[in-house]
Amino acid sequence: MHKYFILATLTAISFTGCSNSMNTVNTPTFKPQSYQKPSATKSANFKNTMMKVALSTRDDAKYNKIELDTPEKKAWFKDLMFRLWDRQITRHQFMAEGMSKYPTHRYEFAFVANGFQKHS
Numbered sequence: 176m177h178k179y180f181i182l183a184t185l186t187a188i189s190f191t192g193c194s195n196s197m198n199t200v201n202t203p204t205f206k207p208q209s210y211q212k213p214s215a216t217k218s219a220n221f222k223n224t225m226m227k228v229a230l231s232t233r234d235d236a237k238y239n240k241i242e243l244d245t246p247e248k249k250a251w252f253k254d255l256m257f258r259l260w261d262r263q264i265t266r267h268q269f270m271a272e273g274m275s276k277y278p279t280h281r282y283e284f285a286f287v288a289n290g291f292q293k294h295s
Contacts, residue, residue: 213257221260225253228290241280251276260291 232238243249259269266288273284
């Protein structure tokens with residue numbers, strides 16, 4: 176009987192060595208990243224692709240124009256699209272950043288992301 180008690184105790188101790196005694200949750204931290212500005216060649220290629228995507232919005236009745244009524248908003252959106260096109264951010268990051276500023280335009284951000292994937 177004494178052997179079984181020692182065996183059970185050793186087994187229990189060995190299992191506790193494998194568990195995490197801290198009750199912490201690892202949450203990802205987002206660090207601001209510096210993104211590369213386009214070279215002249217990249218800028219021309221991006222502009223060509225951007226025009227194809229922009230023209231394709233005319234053929235979609237569900238697409239509602241995103242109100243980019245200031246130069247700052249236009250620059251932000253162009254930079255966001257460039258980072259997606261240049262694969263500096265993922266489609267998910269593109270959608271998340273866009274939806275944070277324009278939460279009612281999920282369809283439009285998905286449309287643009289699909290357009291860049293199709294025309295790149």
